[in-house]
Amino acid sequence: MNFIYPKTPGEAIAGTFRMFGENHVTANLWKLSVAVLAASLAYVFYMLSSEGHAAFNTSSDGVNWGSAIATYVFFALTSSGLTFIASLSTVFGFKQFYPVAKRCIWLAIVTLIAGFAVLALELGHPFRMLWAMPLGMQIRSAMFWMGVFYSIDLVLLFIKFYLLWREDWDSSLSRFVGASSFVAVVLASGMLGLVFGSLAMRPMWFGSATSLFFIISGALSGAAAIVVSVYLAYGFDTRNMPAPLRALKLSDQLPKVFATLIGIVLLFLLTRIWVGLWSNQDGMEGFVALLRAPWFHLEVWVCLALPFLMMLSPSMQVKPRWQVLASVLVLLGMFIERLQFIVAGQNVPMFKGTWMNAVTPYTPSLTEWALVAVGISSALALYALGDRLFNLSDAPKEQAGY
Amino acid sequence: MATWGMVIDLEKCTGCQACTLACGMENNRLPGENWQDVIFFTEGSYPSAQLKWFPRPCQHCENPSCMAVCPTGATFKTADGVVLVDWDKCIGCKYCMVACPYGVRFYTEEKPLVSPDMRKVHASKDEHSWNPPWKMPDAREDWKHGVGIQPHDVVSKCTFCYHRVSMAPPGTPDLDPQDPKLREFTPACVVTCPPGARLFGDLSNPESRVSRMIGDKRGVRLLDQLGNKPQVYYLTGDGGAVPSNRAIDKKA
Incomplete structure (x- = not known):
């Protein structure tokens, strides 16, 4: 879209409200x-004020x-x-990915928020966390370090976005922030x-492979998110795109990256389920439950295997509609993956309660689904806001295609 | 300084659940929120099925994984070996519950296990999560050590009745409920156990009864392979084994 972008905070606030009266895809x-x-x-x-967290279907048992x-x-x-994808151009010098870098950084910020x-809405005391975690300094806790690194990540993303907004694409400071951001996000x-x-004590999760899987599957969902958002920004019509972006979208480079990531994630899932079903170890019973869950099959066959084949097919991989469909399916598949990974890992009860000798059932409550909607809608709203206010299609002059 | 530990003799345990009830009364637990649970399960199938039970308090591990994962330091281990939660520091992230191999931790805000919801019948007007008609004296309540009625949105667990045990005369090898002088310092589940299946004492004192019983009767620990090193020991003998897994039906 060819918007006139605000230059001052006052114009930005006015532009935010004006969007309610505009009529285009972003608005x-x-x-x-x-x-x-x-x-x-x-x-x-x-629900939280009337029932508290009892409105959730989670249970101590x-x-x-x-x-x-x-x-x-x-x-x-x-x-x-998304930060990984942005790093392709800002850190590793693959300049053909510059046209999506700024959009990636903004999307990375809004998805993290x-x-x-x-x-914060899931935690019992989110505000207490703000002082108890820094003062506690529990360096043995992975959750402590997760908080540290994601906080650093968010700050660096904001700095990088500010630099890109100032059209500082390649100064030493900009490159340093980009490289630091990449390291922070890996950690x-x-x-x-x-x-x-x-x-x-949770064998379904245990092992360093979980960390690798999170990094690689994160890259996959980031790749899917940027494909969908770019098409969304241009009304699903490549003719509206600047030439370098159109070249990136219609070449087989992005589909190849995409197919490779889907393939690796599928391999991870296959080996994980193999180990899980083969092993007699106590605590692995959740894999049997997983295999019986229709969601799991939707994820593997429809949301991963199908897009994998689509992105391997020479005739389909460069067509926008198949790219969008594959990306949407992968995003859905990754959400199911996170849910089933976390739930199945806790399906085996830990000496809990009388007579509980099967895997424990869990279905999210309406409040929990509403919380999922809060996450998705807040990410989309902030994304649309950024698209309207910050010229997310911007790129270095030689890449912008203006 | 003592290292408090418990011995549970499975040859004597009758599965009566008096420990569960005594703990609930002493510590003002919600119905079903059993810090001290007795787990019933079946082994084998007809015609040789057996009903079994297994008493399970917090194991107060030497290497507590709940403490290692806590991002704020709310879960801590006292110098006398008791694992506690500081309710003023707990952020309710539930990581400790996920990381405990023994399932002994409880979150306050959940769907009630029995109806009506006692938190609504006896609603609290202050920061407490509920206000039962009978409860321990306010002077004994100690949120820094997870003792009393907890506030909203924190994790709670068995304290080995820290409000009793911490008052014991220094150097006491065993807290024997048969001794009138020590009875009030002994955990409620130990005091109430009708067959006397529970012993409580100093694991660091080789002369204590708990140490001698562990040595003489080959005390074992639950899921010892995980390395948490519980300070609760079970004596098995003819009373059945400590479960080596989580008593789950693989086909279920």
């Missing part, structure tokens, strides 16, 4: 997502972490993946993996 996305956000947030706040944590992990890892927002997403992977 419509903004209006719809703000409406969904307002409704879902109002419902979540009402089984699944302690439910869909809210899965949503946080989904957004945090998508944010990390959406994740943090959902996490952050890896540490998020270790939050689960460190726990020997």
Whole structure:
């Protein structure tokens, strides 16, 4: 879209309100997502004030972490993946990816904020966390380091975005911030993996492979998010795109990266389920439950295997509609993956309660689904806002195609 | 300084759950929120199925994984070996619950296990999560050590009745409920156990009864392979084994 972008904070605030009266894809996305956000947030706040966290279906007797944590992990890892994609041009010099760098950074910021927002509504005492974690200095806790690295990540993303907004694409400072951001995000997403992977008493999660899986599957959901958002920004019509971006979209480079990431994630899932079903170790019973869950099959066959084939097919991989469909399916698949990973890992009860000798059931409550909607709608609303206010299609002059 | 530990003799345990009830009364637990649970399960199938039970308090591990994962330091271990939660520091992230191999931790804000919800019947007007008609004296309540009725949105667990045990005369090898002078310092579940299946004492004192019983009767620990090193020991003998897994039906 060829917007006139605001230059002062006052113009930006005015532009935010003006979007309610505009009629284009970005403004419509903004209006719809703000409406969904307002409704879902109002419902979540009402339920939390009347029922407290008892409005969740999580339980001390089984699944302690439910869909809210899965949503946080989904957004945090998508944010990390977007930073990886941005780093292709800003850190590693693949200049053909410059046209999506600024959009990636903004999306990384908004998805991380959406994740943090959902996490804050899940935590018992989010404000206490702000002082108790820094003062506690629990250096043995993976969650402590996850907080440290994701906080650093968010600050660096803001700095990098500010520099790009000032059209500082390639100064030494800009490159330093980009490289630091890349390191921070590897540590952050890896540490998020270790939050689960460190726990020997949860064999379905245990192991350093969890960390690697989080980093790589994060890159996959980041890649899917940027493909969808770029098409969204140009009304799903490549003719509206600047030439370098169109070249990137219509070449087989992005599909190849995409197919490779899907393939690696599928391999991870296959080897994980193989080990899980083969092993007699106590605590692996959740894999059997996983295999019986229709969601798992939707994820593997429809949301991963199908897009994998689509992005391998020479005739389909360069067609916008198949790219968009593959990306949407992958995003859905990654959300299911986070949910089933977290829930199945806790399905085996730990000497809990009388007569509980099967895997524990868990289905998110309406409040928990509303919290998922809060996450998605807040990310989309902030994304639309950025698209309207900050010229996310910007790129260095030789790449911008103006 | 003592290292408090518990010995549970499975040859004597009858599965009566008096420990569960005494703990609930002493510590003002919600119905179903059993810090001290007795887990019933079946082994084998017809015609040789067996009903089994297994008493399970917090294991107060030497290497508590709940403490290692806590991002704020709310979960801590006292010098006398008891694992506690500081409710003023707990942020309710539930990581400790996920990381405990023994399932002994409880979150306050959950769907009630029995109806009606006692938190609504006896609603609290202050920061407490509920206000039961009978409760321990306010003077004994100690949120820094996770003792009393907890506030909203924190994690709670068995304290080995820290409000009792911490008052014991220094150097006491065993807190024997049969001794009138020590009875009030002994954990409620130990005091109430009708067959006397529970012993409580100083694991660091080789002369204590708990140490001698662990040595003489080959005390074992639950899921010892995980390395948490519980300070709760089980004596098995003819009373059945400590479960080596989580008593789950793989086909279920």
